[in-house]
Amino acid sequence: xxxxxxxxxxxxxxxxxxxxxxxxxxxxxxxxxxxxxxxxxxxxxxxxxxxxxxxxxxxxxxxxxxxxxxxxxxxxxxxxxxxxxxxxxxxxxxxxxxxxxxxxxxxxxxxxxxxxxxxxxxxxxxxxxxxxxxxxxxxxxxxxxxxxxxxxxxxxxxxxxxxxxxxxxxxxxxxxxxxxxxxxxxxxxxxxxxxxxxxxxxxxxxxxxxxxxxxxxxxxxxxxxxxxxxxxxxxxxxxxxxxxxxxxxxxxxxxxxxxxxxxxxxxxxxxxxxxxxxxxxxxxxxxxxxxxxxxxxxxxxxxxxxxxxxxx
Numbered sequence: 001x002x003x004x005x006x007x008x009x010x011x012x013x014x015x016x017x018x019x020x021x022x023x024x025x026x027x028x029x030x031x032x033x034x035x036x037x038x039x040x041x042x043x044x045x046x047x048x049x050x051x052x053x054x055x056x057x058x059x060x061x062x063x064x065x066x067x068x069x070x071x072x073x074x075x076x077x078x079x080x081x082x083x084x085x086x087x088x089x090x091x092x093x094x095x096x097x098x099x100x101x102x103x104x105x106x107x108x109x110x111x112x113x114x115x116x117x118x119x120x121x122x123x124x125x126x127x128x129x130x131x132x133x134x135x136x137x138x139x140x141x142x143x144x145x146x147x148x149x150x151x152x153x154x155x156x157x158x159x160x161x162x163x164x165x166x167x168x169x170x171x172x173x174x175x176x177x178x179x180x181x182x183x184x185x186x187x188x189x190x191x192x193x194x195x196x197x198x199x200x201x202x203x204x205x206x207x208x209x210x211x212x213x214x215x216x217x218x219x220x221x222x223x224x225x226x227x228x229x230x231x232x233x234x235x236x237x238x239x240x241x242x243x244x245x246x247x248x249x250x251x252x253x254x255x256x257x258x259x260x261x262x263x264x265x266x267x268x269x270x271x272x273x274x275x276x277x278x279x280x281x282x283x284x285x286x287x288x289x290x291x292x293x294x295x296x297x298x299x300x301x302x303x304x305x306x307x308x309x310x311x312x
Contacts, residue, residue, distance in 0.1 A: 002032045006063045006072035009037040010148045017076040027215045074202045079194030084233035093210045094200040097218035099169035101196035103189050105182040107163035112182040123161040131242035132189045134265025169196040190244025193228040220249040223277045227256045230284025252277045260296035269294045
């Protein structure tokens with residue numbers, strides 16, 4: 001059996017896809033794999049902040065079209081890029097064991113967030129990170145930063161920023177963990193839904209492929225990200241809203257922590273709840289309802305108005 005695997009064209013995406021392909025080959029030596037790079041909308045537009053591009057599936061839509069057309073069999077995604085609701089006919093057939101899920105500060109000159117001077121320029125393309133950083137340090141200056149990991153590090157090294165924030169897992173996978181000067185604590189900056197996890201998407205009815213990739217599932221990771229994605233789905237969100245959420249598994253119990261923050265960081269609603277692992281979806285929905293009722297709904301409504309005004 002020859003499995004055609006779609007991937008974004010970045011170095012990190014290709015590493016992740018090769019990692020998944022190797023894991024499949026290790027479990028099923030008889031299969032062959034072919035990797036097909038595909039350019040996505042999010043990769044084409046690099047001079048505009050993600051929040052201004054708008055829409056869902058900025059890094060998945062083209063890959064999903066290729067799966068549905070039969071030109072590829074599966075796509076390997078960073079789960080944080082996958083919208084909470086998939087297009088009809090597609091499923092996540094596997095979620096692999098999660099890498100370290102948090103965010104990292106990289107600041108060769110200052111080292112940590114607390115040591116950054118007032119007005120320091122922080123590079124990030126994430127509204128989630130922006131909101132949480134400003135909630136902790138409203139005196140910082142957040143500057144848009146797009147591009148792959150190497151591009152972002154190069155812009156930092158050129159002196160365009162005093163610090164940048166990237167996912168720990170991406171730096172680790174590219175062998176650049178030594179660039180990290182501080183791992184941001186979860187109490188300060190909750191990650192994106194599914195951050196650190198790799199997901200494999202395929203056609204819902206393709207039983208042959210589904211039976212193969214199911215072998216890569218990691219049960220604790222699946223339970224944790226199921227709760228996180230249920231939370232995101234319930235608030236009607238995507239990866240470009242100021243929401244952080246993280247599920248942690250301890251034996252058979254999930255602890256789910258979440259934050260909904262205003263884009264300027266002035267307001268942030270935090271909440272944490274626990275439930276048995278088998279109640280992951282219900283836990284995500286319950287926590288979402290709780291945060292929306294506390295004030296998160298007002299933040300998201302105001303954000304939707306801003307987005308609609310920009311589109312007119």
